[in-house]
Amino acid sequence: xxxxxxxxxxxxxxxxxxxxxxxxxxxxxxxxxxxxxxxxxxxxxxxxxxxxxxxxxxxxxxxxxxxxxxxxxxxxxxxxxxxxxxxxxxxxxxxxxxxxxxxxxxxxxxxxxxxxxxxxxxxxxxxxxxxxxxxxxxxxxxxxxxxxxxxxxxxxxxxxxxxxxxxxxxxxxxxxxxxxxxxxxxxxxxxxxxxxxxxxxxxxxxxxxxxxxxxxxxxxxxxxxxxxxxxxxxxxxxxxxxxxxxxxxxxxxxxxxxxxxxxxxxxxxxxxxxxxxxxxxxxxxxxxxxxxxxxxxxxxxxxxxxxxxxxxxxxxxxxxxxxxxxxxxxxxxxxxxxxxxxxxxxxxxxxxxxxxxxxxxxxxxxxxxxxxxxxxxxxxxxxxxxxxxxxxxxxxxxxxxxxxxxxxxxxxxxxxxxxxxxxxxxxxxxxxxxxxxxxxxxxxxxxxxxxxxxxxxxxxxxxxxxxxxxxxx
Amino acid sequence: xxxxxxxxxxxxxxxxxxxxxxxxxxxxxxxxxxxxxxxxxxxxxxxxxxxxxxxxxxxxxxxxxxxxxxxxxxxxxxxxxxxxxxxxxxxxxxxxxxxxxxxxxxxxxxxxxxxxxxxxxxxxxxxxxxxxxxxxxxxxxxxxxxxxxxxxxxxxxxxxxxxxxxxxxxxxxxxxxxxxxxxxxxxxxxxxxxxxxxxxxxxxxxxxxxxxxxxxxxxxxxxxxxxxxxxxxxxxxxxxxxxxxxxxxxxxxxxxxxxxxxxxxxxxxxxxxxxxxxxxxxxxxxxxxxxxxxxxxxxxxxxxxxxx
Numbered sequence: 145x146x147x148x149x150x151x152x153x154x155x156x157x158x159x160x161x162x163x164x165x166x167x168x169x170x171x172x173x174x175x176x177x178x179x180x181x182x183x184x185x186x187x188x189x190x191x192x193x194x195x196x197x198x199x200x201x202x203x204x205x206x207x208x209x210x211x212x213x214x215x216x217x218x219x220x221x222x223x224x225x226x227x228x229x230x231x232x233x234x235x236x237x238x239x240x241x242x243x244x245x246x247x248x249x250x251x252x253x254x255x256x257x258x259x260x261x262x263x264x265x266x267x268x269x270x271x272x273x274x275x276x277x278x279x280x281x282x283x284x285x286x287x288x289x290x291x292x293x294x295x296x297x298x299x300x301x302x303x304x305x306x307x308x309x310x311x312x313x314x315x316x317x318x319x320x321x322x323x324x325x326x327x328x329x330x331x332x333x334x335x336x337x338x339x340x341x342x343x344x345x346x347x348x349x350x351x352x353x354x355x356x357x358x359x360x361x362x363x364x365x366x367x368x369x370x371x372x373x374x375x376x377x378x379x380x381x382x383x384x385x386x387x388x389x390x391x392x393x394x395x396x397x398x399x400x401x402x403x404x405x406x407x408x409x410x411x412x413x414x415x416x417x418x419x420x421x422x423x424x425x426x427x428x429x430x431x432x433x434x435x436x437x438x439x440x441x442x443x444x445x446x447x448x449x450x451x452x453x454x455x456x457x458x459x460x461x462x463x464x465x466x467x468x469x470x471x472x473x474x475x476x477x478x479x480x481x482x483x484x485x486x487x488x489x490x491x492x493x494x495x496x497x498x499x500x501x502x503x504x505x506x507x508x509x510x511x512x513x514x515x516x517x518x519x520x521x522x523x524x525x526x527x528x529x530x531x532x533x534x535x536x537x538x539x540x541x542x543x544x545x546x547x548x549x550x551x552x553x554x555x556x557x558x559x560x561x562x563x564x565x566x567x568x569x570x571x572x573x574x575x576x577x578x579x580x581x582x583x584x585x586x587x588x589x590x591x592x593x594x595x596x597x598x599x600x601x602x603x604x605x606x607x608x609x610x611x612x613x614x615x616x617x
Numbered sequence: 618x619x620x621x622x623x624x625x626x627x628x629x630x631x632x633x634x635x636x637x638x639x640x641x642x643x644x645x646x647x648x649x650x651x652x653x654x655x656x657x658x659x660x661x662x663x664x665x666x667x668x669x670x671x672x673x674x675x676x677x678x679x680x681x682x683x684x685x686x687x688x689x690x691x692x693x694x695x696x697x698x699x700x701x702x703x704x705x706x707x708x709x710x711x712x713x714x715x716x717x718x719x720x721x722x723x724x725x726x727x728x729x730x731x732x733x734x735x736x737x738x739x740x741x742x743x744x745x746x747x748x749x750x751x752x753x754x755x756x757x758x759x760x761x762x763x764x765x766x767x768x769x770x771x772x773x774x775x776x777x778x779x780x781x782x783x784x785x786x787x788x789x790x791x792x793x794x795x796x797x798x799x800x801x802x803x804x805x806x807x808x809x810x811x812x813x814x815x816x817x818x819x820x821x822x823x824x825x826x827x828x829x830x831x832x833x834x835x836x837x838x839x840x841x842x843x844x845x846x847x848x849x850x851x852x853x854x855x856x857x858x859x860x861x862x863x864x865x866x867x868x869x870x871x872x873x874x875x876x877x878x879x880x881x882x883x884x885x886x887x888x889x890x891x892x893x894x895x896x897x898x899x900x901x902x903x904x905x906x907x908x909x910x911x912x913x914x915x916x917x918x919x920x921x922x923x924x925x
Binding site: 239247 | 662665666667687691695697699700701702703705706710714715717719720762
């Protein structure tokens with residue numbers, strides 16, 4: 145315990161960053177900007193709000209002001225935190241001081257915690273300085289102190305996650321500019337993609353939504369918190385890997401991921417059965433889609449071509465079962481099978497369950513081959529892996545938009561060729577087959593064929609490249 | 618104190634180190650020289666536990682750089698060729714940060730800081746902002762940081778690069794003082810005469826291989842077949858060169874900066890004859906002497922300008 149406290153509190157990196165960082169003009173300007181935005185929002189609200197006709201309207205105004213302040217703070221925390229972490233490690237690299245730190249007796253965990261601690265300490269300062277504005281909410285009423293505390297907890301958690309994302313890119317990239325572009329690129333893309341879902345999610349959270357019902361009811365906030373912690377742990381370990389001369393923690397990363405994944409899939413299979421989902425198939429389709437996105441993103445992380453510090457280590461890595469992409473593909477498929485098994489055992493229609501499992505398995509295998517082949521064909525440079533990180537959300541989610549806008553069959557069919565999500569959806573919602581040039585294909589078959597076809601094509605190109613003399617595999 | 622056994626490192630397809638075997642005794646000042654791209658920095662990074670070799674192993678004070686990295690870091694002080702200091706910090710803050718990074722107990726830090734500041738002659742700059750220090754002072758500050766945990770071995774990569782002549786002399790004095798204190802020095806540099814002044818042994822690296830290693834005079838004896846001679850005449854250097862070339866035992870006759878240089882193998886009587894013949898030619902002979910062979914000569918003779 146004392147050792148953990150020492151790493152957190154008696155951390156030379158944290159002290160150094162606070163000494164240097166808090167002397168910068170940027171820090172003062174950011175804080176001023178933060179307070180000006182929040183102060184303006186509060187003042188604007190108070191002056192523009194119509195005078196309440198009766199006192200019972202005041203709590204509504206309090207809730208509205210609390211909402212305005214929370215979303216403004218969330219936006220600013222998401223924008224400010226990466227600016228504090230994106231240059232932390234790449235900046236040391238550019239300054240030629242990273243080697244001095246690595247050659248000292250500091251452990252990588254101290255370096256990462258020190259850097260993250262600085263960003264969180266500053267965000268903490270911003271959040272504390274916003275308290276006078278938030279206190280106005282209590283004058284109006286309608287919001288319990290527990291809710292305010294919970295919203296600050298959410299802001300701190302988001303700051304930690306976004307800070308870790310910035311540190312991750314900072315550790316990956318040689319230049320701060322590249323790290324900043326990538327971190328903000330991912331955040332903006334995620335924001336655009338989740339624009340529709342965010343208010344609904346907030347609404348569900350404030351309603352105390354649970355997954356499943358009765359004995360199996362599981363609070364949505366806890367479910368999200370567990371996943372956020374898993375993601376934070378994953379990023380934290382990955383950052384350390386980029387700082388070490390040997391790749392470490394891969395086994396822990398694997399164990400962590402396997403545990404979360406398998407428990408998650410079993411739990412979801414169980415929960416879906418308790419909500420009378422077979423007669424209302426939309427939640428089932430949505431769960432399968434969400435799980436598939438997580439599966440592909442995780443698989444991509446394990447296929448991430450991280451440069452190895454030492455060829456000796458790479459040889460060791462290649463020799464181990466736990467480091468083979470096929471192993472992770474197997475783990476992912478096991479999770480999907482667990483989910484399908486739980487559904488089947490609780491009475492879901494077997495044909496639909498098996499079809500969904502088959503489609504997800506096929507796409508997952510195809511995805512692994514496509515990602516690996518692209519990496520080889522593009523020269524195996526880590527920069528292309530970043531491209532993968534940037535494009536994955538777009539590839540998976542953007543083509544599903546026609547689903548919402550009910551575009552023509554052709555647009556829908558084309559979307560299916562890129563993203564497997566509409567195909568999964570169609571399995572549970574009886575979407576019609578698509579006729580194209582005299583061929584009639586149902587969407588899952590079309591999707592499966594396109595993914596496996598692409599995988600076969602790229603796999604063949606890779607094999608051809610490897611078989612050429614002088615080209616190393 | 619330092620031992621490398623079959624050290625090999627490969628960057629993708631380029632072989633940077635090719636089975637390097639090396640040994641440096643305790644208290645020795647070892648000059649590690651070689652042309653650009655020879656593998657000096659790679660070797661140093663492996664010793665500093667920043668890089669894992671593709672094959673082979675290195676030991677510092679008996680600790681393996683592969684499996685006992687923390688022990689190696691405890692006994693080794695590393696100063697890279699390009700190093701960054703943190704602008705926005707004062708000198709004492711920078712040193713205190715590294716003192717904490719090297720796990721120097723808090724009560725001892727102030728005394729340690731005072732000692733290294735005095736040794737590196739930076740005591741008067743204790744409160745100065747680092748960004749206001751000159752390049753030479755920053756170099757000394759980095760050396761002060763390297764000395765904080767009182768390491769037995771100092772590995773310095775190009776410590777004098779980019780310094781003006783005065784700063785170089787100051788640094789050289791400081792390194793000499795460190796050898797007197799019994800530290801083992803492993804120094805790489807391009808400026809060979811500087812190393813020759815205080816380094817007792819030398820290792821010459823080319824294309825990832827050690828082409829010569831040992832005491833400077835031993836290597837000289839090994840590479841020097843005979844004597845290096847220099848002749849200066851006031852008139853017709855070419856004719857003087859002809860006379861030298863005709864003399865049996867002379868070789869590698871060349872002109873450098875208006876001076877005739879050659880190697881001579883044979884009895885001293887033959888050398889005396891040659892001097893008399895040159896004088897008889899009435900070419901204005903003003904110098905006929907044995908040239909002092911230095912580290913630079915040794916380096917030029919054992920390396921062939923090959924880069925790995």
